[in-house]
Amino acid sequence: MRKKYIMALLCLTIGAGLAAGCGRAETVDDSVALVTATPSPTGTPTVTPSATPTSTPEETPTEAPKSESTLPEGQMYSYLTGEPIDTAAGSRRPIAIMINNLQPAVPQSGINQADLLYEIEVEGNITRLMAVFQDPSNIGKIGPVRSARPYFVYFAMDNEAVYSHYGWSQQAQDLITSQNMEDINGMTAGGFYRSEDRxxxxxxxxxxxxxxxxxxxxxxxxxxxxxxxxxxxFNTTDTDISGEVANTVHIPFKYDDPYFVFNTEDRQYYRYEYGSEHIDQETGEQLKFKNIIVQYVSEWHLDDNVHLDMNLFTSGTGVFFTDGKAIPITWEKADQNDNTEYFDSNGNKIMLNPGKTMFEICSDKNSASWS
Incomplete structure (x- = not known):
């Protein structure tokens, strides 16, 4: 599947770039923050690591595409969640926005209403989030918002999203401006503001x-x-997969130590980080997801030994979690004009269950674990 507007003359690898583009008011030494604010979570469930399934499970057959005729007039299936949505909203391209995930920035606001959520490392082992909203118009407060990194741009493109951020690293600025990408920079847009409580x-x-x-x-x-x-x-309805039991899933990020616990009653994965529930400040609700995709990528530090580079234009492995089960997957992205696609061990495109999805983009030098 190809993008409708082509990005040409890009390198096959991308870098996190320098953080100076965020402006002096936004500059923060995240590597120092790591040293001074490294959390010591408590209460993390004990699990037996099982980073690689011991046997290849039987995959759930790929379903045929859904028929829109099964929905009431004026509705469609969301491209982001597979759930019914008003056609007027579902026909609009989403907006993706960068979210601060440092410990002083939590709990965040508005992110429990995101249809998709991405987590990727940036400098100093910290992670940053990107929330993708099909229609954010009724959300009163979103943030804290942080600066752009180029690899997030490509995942925004996977979903045809307008990309929003507050400042940018030098390489992200070069990428966005040189390609005339549709983005919203909060440092020049009129609607962004600073709260007084942080x-x-x-x-x-x-x-x-x-x-x-x-x-x-x-x-x-x-x-x-x-x-x-x-x-x-997406499947039309909630569909079990045949895989390993995965009631607790640990993601190999050192700083925030994120993990998920499967709830058998509502069949959702509840997210934790920094040793406690990951909640939305505005609603008090814990973040939960129907699907989790762990994608392993090759990444390395640049010459400054701080900022990251990673190869997204290739293929690799990962794990798909849904309904308390895990299966191994592969992913492919041929070049910057292609979308990232995910496949089961039989080579079929994986079918997500209707609902929200969390993407954890991790170094291939580490592995998620589950039990």
């Missing part, structure tokens, strides 16, 4: 309605391209 750089927020109005004022086309084929595929 210190900079952990206090930049925006209302969802401001994001949509900024996209409109910048002249961005919010409609999906004609003939758009969604990046993700």
């Amino acid at each position: 210190k900079a750089p952990h206090n930049v927020y925006v209302a969802g309605s401001s994001l949509t109005s900024d996209a409109d004022s910048l002249g961005y086309n919010r409609a999906y391209p004609e003939g758009y084929a969604p990046n993700l595929a």
Whole structure:
């Protein structure tokens, strides 16, 4: 599946770049923050690591595409969640926004309403989030918002999203500006503001309605391209997979130590980090997901031994979790014009269950564990 607008003359590897592009007011030595704020979580469940399934489980057969005719008039299946949604909202391209995930920035606001959530390491072993909203217009407060990194841009492109951020690293700036990408930079957009209850750089927020109005004022086309084929595929209804038991899933990030616990009642994975529930400040609700995709990528440090580079234009391995089970997967992205696609061990595109999905993009030098 190809993108409708082509990005040419890019290198096959991308780098995190320098953080100077965020502006002096946004500069923060994240490597120092790691040394001074390394958490000591408590209460983490004990699990028996099982990074690689001991046998190849039988895969659930790939379902045929859903028929829109099964839905009431005026509804469609969301390209992001596979759930019914009003056609007016589901036909609009989503907005992806960078979210601060340092310990002083939690709990965050608005992210429990994201349809997709990505977590990737940046400098000093810390992670940053990218929340993807099909329609953020009714969300009153989103943030704290942080600066762009180039590899997040490519995952935003996987979903045809307008990309929003507050500042950027030098390489992210070069990528976005040279390709004339549709982005919303909070340092120049009018709707972003600083709250008084937190210190900079952990206090930049925006209302969802401001994001949509900024996209409109910048002249961005919010409609999906004609003939758009969604990046993700979904079952029509909740469908079990045949895999290893995965009631607790640990993600190999050192700083926030994220993990998920499967709830058998609502069949959702509840997220934890920093040793406690990962909640949304505005609602008090814990983040939960129907699907988790762990994607292993080759990454390395640049010459400054701080910023990261990673290869996304290749193929690799990963793990897919849903309904308390895990199966091994592979992923492919041929080049910058391609979308990241995920396949089971039989070579079929994996079918996600309807609901929210968490993407954990991890170094291939480490492994998730589950039990």
